[in-house]
Amino acid sequence: MKYKILGSVVLSSLLSASFLGCGSDNTVVNPNAETDAVAKVLQDAAQVQIDASLVDVNNSDKIPFGDGSFSPFERVAVMPTIKGADGTIDHNATYAKVVSLARVFASYVSETNEPLEDNTTFKGANWITAGIETMTPSDENIAENIIQIPTKNPMNPNFAYSKTNTKKVQVIEVCNSTYAAKALGVINVGGEDGAKVPNGIYHTTALPCEVTIYHDEKAIYVDMLNPETIFTLFFTEVFEDDLMRDNAAFKADMFALPTQVKKEIFAMIYNAFDAKNEQYSKTSIKMGTVYSSMKKATNITDIAAPYTHYAYQGTDINHEFTSAEAKEISAKIMNVMTLHGPTAGTQESALHSILPSMTQTQYPAVNPLWRSGRQEPLKVPGGSWIIEACSPPYAKEALSTGEFHTPALPCEIAVFVQPDDNKTLNITILNPDFMFNGLFADGMKDMNDTTKAGFQNIINNINADLLTIVDYTFENNVSEIDQSTKMQITPIVY
Numbered sequence: 433m434k435y436k437i438l439g440s441v442v443l444s445s446l447l448s449a450s451f452l453g454c455g456s457d458n459t460v461v462n463p464n465a466e467t468d469a470v471a472k473v474l475q476d477a478a479q480v481q482i483d484a485s486l487v488d489v490n491n492s493d494k495i496p497f498g499d500g501s502f503s504p505f506e507r508v509a510v511m512p513t514i515k516g517a518d519g520t521i522d523h524n525a526t527y528a529k530v531v532s533l534a535r536v537f538a539s540y541v542s543e544t545n546e547p548l549e550d551n552t553t554f555k556g557a558n559w560i561t562a563g564i565e566t567m568t569p570s571d572e573n574i575a576e577n578i579i580q581i582p583t584k585n586p587m588n589p590n591f592a593y594s595k596t597n598t599k600k601v602q603v604i605e606v607c608n609s610t611y612a613a614k615a616l617g618v619i620n621v622g623g624e625d626g627a628k629v630p631n632g633i634y635h636t637t638a639l640p641c642e643v644t645i646y647h648d649e650k651a652i653y654v655d656m657l658n659p660e661t662i663f664t665l666f667f668t669e670v671f672e673d674d675l676m677r678d679n680a681a682f683k684a685d686m687f688a689l690p691t692q693v694k695k696e697i698f699a700m701i702y703n704a705f706d707a708k709n710e711q712y713s714k715t716s717i718k719m720g721t722v723y724s725s726m727k728k729a730t731n732i733t734d735i736a737a738p739y740t741h742y743a744y745q746g747t748d749i750n751h752e753f754t755s756a757e758a759k760e761i762s763a764k765i766m767n768v769m770t771l772h773g774p775t776a777g778t779q780e781s782a783l784h785s786i787l788p789s790m791t792q793t794q795y796p797a798v799n800p801l802w803r804s805g806r807q808e809p810l811k812v813p814g815g816s817w818i819i820e821a822c823s824p825p826y827a828k829e830a831l832s833t834g835e836f837h838t839p840a841l842p843c844e845i846a847v848f849v850q851p852d853d854n855k856t857l858n859i860t861i862l863n864p865d866f867m868f869n870g871l872f873a874d875g876m877k878d879m880n881d882t883t884k885a886g887f888q889n890i891i892n893n894i895n896a897d898l899l900t901i902v903d904y905t906f907e908n909n910v911s912e913i914d915q916s917t918k919m920q921i922t923p924i925v926y
Contacts, residue, residue, distance in 0.1 A: 467510040467713040470651045474507060478718045485724040493725050495660075497687045498694070502660035503718035504871040505836050506694070508643075508701050511652035511712040523588040526647050527599065533652065533710070534578050534602035534645045535571070540704030541606050542569035546696070553699050555692060556610030562640050562810050563605070579603040579805045579820070581838050583646075584828045599646070601831070601838040605810075606700070607640040611693050613813040614685075615639065615663070621689070622681030629670055634923045636816040636846035637739060637862040638666035641697060642839040654701060654712075655719060657839035659693035664723070665870050666738050668730040669926050719836045721874045733926035736865040740895070741924075743850060744857045744906065745917035752854045753912075755815035761857065761910055762809035762817040762847040768905040769821060770803045777801030777824070783904045788896035789823075795889050798825055800897055805842050816848040821898060826890055830868075833875025840871045843894060845902065857913065858921075859902055864894040 462468065482501050494500050511533070514525035542561045546554040561569075563577030580600035586593040587600075613619045616639075617632020629635070642657045663686070664671070675682045698716075705712055723729045746753065768783065770776050779802065784790060789800040800823040809817040822842040831838060843862060850856035868876065868891055876884060906913040 463711055464512075464713045467512055467651055467711075471507075471510045471713050471715045471717065474510075474717045474719075475715070478503075478722070481722040482718065482724065485722040485728075489725045493727050495664075495724055495726055495729070498660050498691050501718065501722055501724040502658055502664065502690075503720045503722045504658060504661045504665070505655050505719040505839055506658045507653060507655050507715050507717035507719055507836070508698055509654040509705070509712045510715055511654070511710065513647060513649075513651060521649060523590065526652065527587045530602060530645050530647050530652055533654070533705070534604055535574055536708050536710070537643060537645070537654075537701060537704045538574045538578055538604045539569060539571075540707065541604075541700055542574060544700075544703075546700065550699070554696055556608045556696070559606050559608050559696070559700060561604065562607055563806055563808075565607075565811075577806065579605070579822070579842065581644075581822070581827050581831065581841050582824050583831045583835060585835075601644050601646040601835055603838060603841070604643045604645075605640045606643065606697065607810075607812065608693070608696070609813055611689065612639055614689065615667070616812065616814045616816070618813045620682075622679065622683075622685040625679075625681035626685055627675050627679050627682045629667070630673060630675070631923050633814045633816055633848055633851055634739065634741060634858075634860060635666060636812060636814070636818065636848065637844040637860050638662050639812055639818070640810065641693065643697065643701065644836075644838045646835050646838070648835075653836070655836050655839060656694075656697055656701075658690075659697070660690040661871070663690040663693075664726075664729050665732055668733050668738075669924055671726070671730060720834075720871065732866070732870045735869045736863055737924070737926055738863055738866045738870075739924070740861050740863050740899075741921045742859045742861075742899075742902075743917075743919050743921045744859070744913050744915070746855060746857070746912050747914045748912075749855070751912065753849045753857050754854075755817075755849060757912070758815065758847045758849055758857065759809060759811070759817050761905075761913070762819055764909045765845070765847070765902055765905045766804040766806075766809065766819055768909060769819075769901050771807055772803055772805055773807075776803035779901075782908075783901065786904070787900055789893045792889070792893065795886070798893070800825060800893070802897060802901065809847070814848070816846050819845040819847070821845060821901075823894070823897070826894055829887070829890055830872065833872055837872055837875060840867055843898060845898060861895070861898055861902075864891045 513521045514529055516522040538561045541559050542564055545558045564573050567573050581603055583599045585599045586597045591597050614621045617629040620626040620628055644655045789798045802823050805820040805822050809819050811817055820842045827841055846860040848858050850858045907915045
């Protein structure tokens with residue numbers, strides 16, 4: 433954080449010569465006073481939620497890592513808006529600053545070998561910016577791989593909301609191969625004495641980590657999907673596994689992982705902004721529902737499982753799938769969905785006409801405008817490929833509950849070869865029902881029954897649309913898959 437001293441060079445010279453004069457001005461002024469004040473209001477509100485979440489929580493049920501409480505989202509920094517000559521916010525300049533800050537962070541992650549520069553803070557592999565891990569970083573490919581999620585709010589509220597005047601939240605996704613490999617059961621949690629996460633690959637759509645940047649009238653905000661959420665709500669069955677009781681090394685590392693990942697992402701954000709001399713207030717503010725009880729956290733899966741899993745056989749029963757084929761199939765699903773760009777959201781009519789969003793009768797038909805957020809699928813350790821799907825109309829509805837929920841987007845589909853049977857291809861979809869109940873609960877709790885029913889309909893449509901897109905792709909564009917063999921599977925029991 434940057435501080436400055438008010439006072440002229442002349443006055444400094446006089447003071448150094450012991451000419452004190454009247455009313456000498458050497459007051460240290462905090463240039464972050466405005467953002468500190470914004471942060472304090474948010475922190476005070478969060479503390480009320482933390483205190484409420486601790487009521488009736490006994491010691492044996494407390495969250496066993498971090499500071500004993502976590503929320504789905506965490507506010508990492510608060511930054512000043514850009515002001516005009518009259519002291520009011522310049523909306524266009526502030527939005528441009530948001531876009532610039534996203535690129536600053538993405539560039540830093542892409543161009544910096546964090547463990548090499550600071551092996552005290554960074555304990556895993558080098559972090560990468562999702563989408564450009566195999567490219568030489570450039571301004572162009574960094575900009576292309578920052579996902580922009582639209583909101584219902586105008587970029588500049590002084591003008592009417594329109595396609596060109598839509599505020600979009602900037603999403604930067606980062607991944608660390610060491611921590612991802614541990615989460616997905618590729619390498620041991622706890623080293624040689626530890627063990628692999630059971631059924632790790634089936635958690636693929638819980639990754640990657642996400643950082644978001646956006647603004648309102650008061651400030652620019654830097655938020656993140658809390659790793660303590662990823663390693664808890666999305667891995668609840670692991671915390672109830674016998675390994676947590678029987679393997680001390682596994683247990684210790686599983687408890688340490690969320691805090692370490694969080695620490696490293698915080699450090700990268702601050703390092704990136706400090707390198708550019710950006711002004712900001714450091715924060716660590718819980719956003720959304722606060723969990724202080726491990727039982728409350730793990731009980732989320734009683735409402736809905738985090739993922740839905742499907743298995744498909746090949747048209748040739750002897751064919752053995754490879755990760756390279758899984759990538760090709762992922763790319764075909766993305767192309768059928770449509771890719772981010774000028775033609776995004778315009779599916780071929782045969783698919784568009786059967787999307788549940790279009791055929792629903794209880795509510796008016798919605799054109800979901802599905803598209804992939806990227807040009808290529810993301811690869812994660814273990815040979816899985818991630819498709820990031822976005823529907824602008826549904827994204828806008830989701831973010832009407834609060835733009836700090838953005839790190840829960842976009843929707844994710846994973847394609848991979850079944851670990852114990854390479855003649856079977858698996859599809860995992862991050863379950864929207866779980867996401868809204870676990871990560872958007874704070875935004876839905878005060879809704880009336882009619883509004884909740886409308887959101888539930890959106891949730892149902894998202895799930896059904898995505899599965900329809902996958903099935904349509906397999907039936908019409910992937911000759912290696914026998915669509916008739918589709919089976920929903922439950923590799924993880926909650």
